[in-house]
Amino acid sequence: MQTENSKTFERRSCPVVKECGGCQIQHLSYQKQIEMKQKQVETLLNKFCKVKDIIAMDYPYYYRNKIHATFDTDRKGKAISGIYQAGTHKVVSVDSCLLHDQRADNIIVSIREMLRSFKIRTYNEDTRNGLLRHVLIRTGYNSKQIMVVLVLASHVFPSRKNFIKALMKKHPEITTVVLNVNNKKTSMVLGQREQVLYGKGFIEDTLCEKVFRISPKSFYQVNPVQTDLLYNKAIELASFQGNETIIDAYCGIGTIGLIASDHVKKVIGVELNRDAVKDAINNAKRNNVKNVYFHNEDAGDFMIKMAREKQSVDAVIMDPPRAGSTEAFLRALTSINPKKVVYISCNPVTLKRDLESLVKKGYQVQRIVPVDMFPGTSHVECIALMSRTDK
Numbered sequence: 001m002q003t004e005n006s007k008t009f010e011r012r013s014c015p016v017v018k019e020c021g022g023c024q025i026q027h028l029s030y031q032k033q034i035e036m037k038q039k040q041v042e043t044l045l046n047k048f049c050k051v052k053d054i055i056a057m058d059y060p061y062y063y064r065n066k067i068h069a070t071f072d073t074d075r076k077g078k079a080i081s082g083i084y085q086a087g088t089h090k091v092v093s094v095d096s097c098l099l100h101d102q103r104a105d106n107i108i109v110s111i112r113e114m115l116r117s118f119k120i121r122t123y124n125e126d127t128r129n130g131l132l133r134h135v136l137i138r139t140g141y142n143s144k145q146i147m148v149v150l151v152l153a154s155h156v157f158p159s160r161k162n163f164i165k166a167l168m169k170k171h172p173e174i175t176t177v178v179l180n181v182n183n184k185k186t187s188m189v190l191g192q193r194e195q196v197l198y199g200k201g202f203i204e205d206t207l208c209e210k211v212f213r214i215s216p217k218s219f220y221q222v223n224p225v226q227t228d229l230l231y232n233k234a235i236e237l238a239s240f241q242g243n244e245t246i247i248d249a250y251c252g253i254g255t256i257g258l259i260a261s262d263h264v265k266k267v268i269g270v271e272l273n274r275d276a277v278k279d280a281i282n283n284a285k286r287n288n289v290k291n292v293y294f295h296n297e298d299a300g301d302f303m304i305k306m307a308r309e310k311q312s313v314d315a316v317i318m319d320p321p322r323a324g325s326t327e328a329f330l331r332a333l334t335s336i337n338p339k340k341v342v343y344i345s346c347n348p349v350t351l352k353r354d355l356e357s358l359v360k361k362g363y364q365v366q367r368i369v370p371v372d373m374f375p376g377t378s379h380v381e382c383i384a385l386m387s388r389t390d391k
């Protein structure tokens with residue numbers, strides 16, 4: 001298999017690739033990486049139908065729109081910032097990561113350089129002293145907006161005004177700054193408490209011609225270039241006629257459902273995370289979409305309820321987390337009896353398990369398309385289209 005663009009860019013290497021461990025296959029050429037992913041998906045899923053060629057990325061670097069740096073101090077007492085070594089709490093110093101939006105990495109370096117003059121100490125996980133724990137940055141690929149979230153161990157942030165002023169002077173491209181307080185002994189990055197220090201407290205970005213609001217905690221796909229291709233492909237595979245009622249299960253902030261809303265009569269979105277559903281409702285308003293209804297519920301419970309009420313839908317789009325769906329969800333899905341199921345998965349192993357279950361329940365896998373959402377890493381996304389076999 002060949003990708004058209006695989007030879008048109010200069011290959012880059014990372015000096016800490018081994019120490020960091022975040023990029024499991026960065027040592028391979030991009031061509032080799034996608035061949036490996038293609039093979040992995042084929043080995044698992046070819047038994048259902050012949051897997052299509054992977055949708056590779058034109059330029060497989062600097063794609064991440066969500067960047068998280070942890071702050072610490074080295075043995076000489078100097079502030080460092082970077083990435084946790086895979087599986088540990090040791091911070092590997094990284095100034096420029098091959099996956100990160102470079103605008104974000106530049107801001108992180110600036111923040112680190114400002115710490116001394118503002119007498120801000122980095123947080124120590126063992127002694128629980130110090131202030132700055134993490135910096136989270138979210139960037140809008142199309143909108144160019146940038147949100148900086150300063151995660152501090154305390155809400156007491158001396159000279160915060162001057163700090164923000166100095167940061168904005170260095171980086172006028174930043175559109176909002178949020179203070180997040182995390183004073184717990186936890187490996188979670190963000191704490192509960194938030195305060196907007198500058199701007200609106202969220203960014204917006206355009207995806208498949210719709211605008212989405214992204215808050216510090218919202219789930220949003222991290223590779224905007226490939227997400228555009230992924231969602232367009234999913235909708236193309238569904239080949240909607242315009243009069244369908246569909247379910248967008250595990251809908252997050254409503255992205256897929258809102259994008260699909262132009263192509264169908266009605267979309268019913270279901271999502272467990274309350275904040276995400278709030279964002280989804282806002283996103284519907286923001287885009288003036290009137291045929292989408294969001295429910296804040298466990299997707300399995302929701303499907304069971306729909307099945308019990310003998311409601312039917314024409315298609316289900318589902319995009320569960322890595323663990324995949326549940327047997328209860330899949331059983332209820334077959335009672336609702338959609339003609340088509342479009343399954344978007346970030347884990348081909350659980351996708352295989354769930355496809356096997358749906359095949360036993362009377363569905364046939366029509367198409368499987370892998371998409372490389374995470375170049376440099378071993379993760380691979382897939383879209384599977386299934387249709388009901390009419391007995």
Ligand code: SAH
Nearest residue numbers: 219250251252271272273298299319320321
């Ligand atoms: N489709 C969205 C989000 C996919 S991520 C997008 O592409 O942006 C998976 C989503 O499933 C997350 O938002 C997570 O909160 C949600 N989720 C996890 N378990 C769930 C459950 N049992 N019921 C409903 N939603 C769930």
